[in-house]
Amino acid sequence: MTLKKTLTIAGSDASGGAGTHADLKTFQEYGTYGMQALTCIATMDPERGWKHSVYTLPIEVLKEQLKTAISTGIDAVKTGMLPNEEVIRVAAEGIEASGTDNVVIDPVMVCKGEDEVLNPGNVEAMIQYLLPLALVTTPNLFEAGQLAGMKTPKTIDEMKQAAEKIHALGAKNVVIKGGRSLATDKALDLFFDGNKFYALETDPVATSYNHGAGCTFAASITANLAKGLPVKEAIVASKEFVSAAIQHGWRLNQYVGPVMHGAKNVYGAPEVTIREID
Numbered sequence: 001m002t003l004k005k006t007l008t009i010a011g012s013d014a015s016g017g018a019g020t021h022a023d024l025k026t027f028q029e030y031g032t033y034g035m036q037a038l039t040c041i042a043t044m045d046p047e048r049g050w051k052h053s054v055y056t057l058p059i060e061v062l063k064e065q066l067k068t069a070i071s072t073g074i075d076a077v078k079t080g081m082l083p084n085e086e087v088i089r090v091a092a093e094g095i096e097a098s099g100t101d102n103v104v105i106d107p108v109m110v111c112k113g114e115d116e117v118l119n120p121g122n123v124e125a126m127i128q129y130l131l132p133l134a135l136v137t138t139p140n141l142f143e144a145g146q147l148a149g150m151k152t153p154k155t156i157d158e159m160k161q162a163a164e165k166i167h168a169l170g171a172k173n174v175v176i177k178g179g180r181s182l183a184t185d186k187a188l189d190l191f192f193d194g195n196k197f198y199a200l201e202t203d204p205v206a207t208s209y210n211h212g213a214g215c216t217f218a219a220s221i222t223a224n225l226a227k228g229l230p231v232k233e234a235i236v237a238s239k240e241f242v243s244a245a246i247q248h249g250w251r252l253n254q255y256v257g258p259v260m261h262g263a264k265n266v267y268g269a270p271e272v273t274i275r276e277i278d
Contacts, residue, residue, distance in 0.1 A: 003033040004226040007069050007098070008219065009062075009091045010080025010108075011040040011054070017258030018212035019080055023219040025261040026241075030223035035072070037065035037094065040083045050255035056083045059090060066094035076102035076226035078218050085125040092129035102225040105134040105171065106218035107143045123147065132170030136231060138218045139166070144176045156182070156190065156199070156277070163192035173231050175221075177214060180204045187243070191235055197277045200236065202243045202270050209249030209257025216259055217242040240269035 006027045013019035020036040027034030040056045077095055082088045095103055107126050123146050131137060131147070141159070145152040148165035153176065163174040174192045182188055186201035220241040224234035245259035247270060252258055263269075 003031065004075040004223075005035065005072055006032040006219075006222055006226050007035045007037065007074045007077040008080060008222075009037045009039060009066070009077065009082070009094065010106075010215070011042050011083070012038050013212070014041065014043045015211075015252065015256060015258075017252065017256060018215045022212040022215040022258075022261065023078065023080065023222075026216050026219035027223050029241075029262055029265055030220070030227065032075075032223045032226050035069045035074075037062060037069055037091075039087050039091070040081060042081070044255070046253070046255070054081075054083055056087070059086055062087060062090055063094075066090070066097070070094060070098045074098040074100050076100060076104070076222045078104040078106060078222040079108075079130065080106050080215055080218070081108045082122070082126075084119060085121045088122060088125040089129050092133060095130075095133050101135055102222070103133050103135050104218050104222045104225070105130045105137040106214060107137060107139050107147060108214075109143050109146060127169050131166065134171040134173075135225065136173045136175060136218075136221055136235065137166065137171040138175045138177060138214065138221065140177045140179075140214060141181055153178075154182070156184075156188070159190045160192070160197055160277075163190060163197070167192060167194050173235075175200075175235055177217070179213075189239060191232070191274075193232065198232075199275050199277050200239045201273045201275070202239065205243075205247050205249075207246065207249050207257070209251060209259070210246050211249075211252075211256050211258040213242055213246055213259050216245055216261060236272060236274055239272045240264060243272065244269040 220238035
């Protein structure tokens with residue numbers, strides 16, 4: 001038996017809920033063979049209110065990891081936390097060397113609060129090196145605004161504007177994760193394929209246990225693409241996967257609650273509706 005091979009180029013979350021941990025758990029749920037190329041390690045200090053610290057690995061270590069993974073033949077690849085411009089450039093070189101077109105760019109941005117990018121140069125580097133490689137990119141609202149050069153979208157119309165701008169930068173398909181942040185009665189994400197806009201909707205889940213949801217969604221798309229699903233079907237199936245994972249999120253400790261990566265396979269998935277919007 002030969003498994004499809006999926007690669008994540010991202011950071012390690014010491015709490016196990018996000019980053020490559022979430023990616024590899026998701027890859028496993030789909031029956032793909034997951035590999036990782038670590039860019040950094042994120043830790044959380046329980047004695048300082050779960051304060052985050054990020055430790056970037058030497059660039060040569062990243063290059064050697066990519067060399068190893070790519071030599072096996074990669075069916076799909078995704079990115080996550082890329083802490084600086086050099087890491088972004090090297091990740092892009094690795095993706096190009098892999099030869100796969102199944103590329104999912106999750107443009108994770110390390111922020112202070114909600115509206116300050118820790119390393120503003122990362123945005124331009126993502127635009128220059130990563131978006132042109134993206135079959136799918138999956139920014140949240142804040143990230144979409146940064147990539148599009150506009151304020152954080154607050155409405156569906158503003159999400160559409162951002163999606164068009166990001167598509168013009170080279171990403172072939174754009175999914176902007178709105179979730180519960182919009183003034184709608186559904187958890188809504190916007191999908192733009194370059195021609196049409198679609199709303200992906202589920203009933204909202206009243207929970208704060210959603211750590212790792214964004215990584216899980218992007219990893220799910222990656223696995224679905226590796227297994228041969230067309231882009232639209234891969235995105236809808238991944239919305240189902242992550243919605244189930246959020247629905248069954250659980251309390252890890254007093255600070256954080258991760259999603260349950262195996263929820264769809266254990267409990268099934270909530271209904272996802274997809275509708276074309278003008």
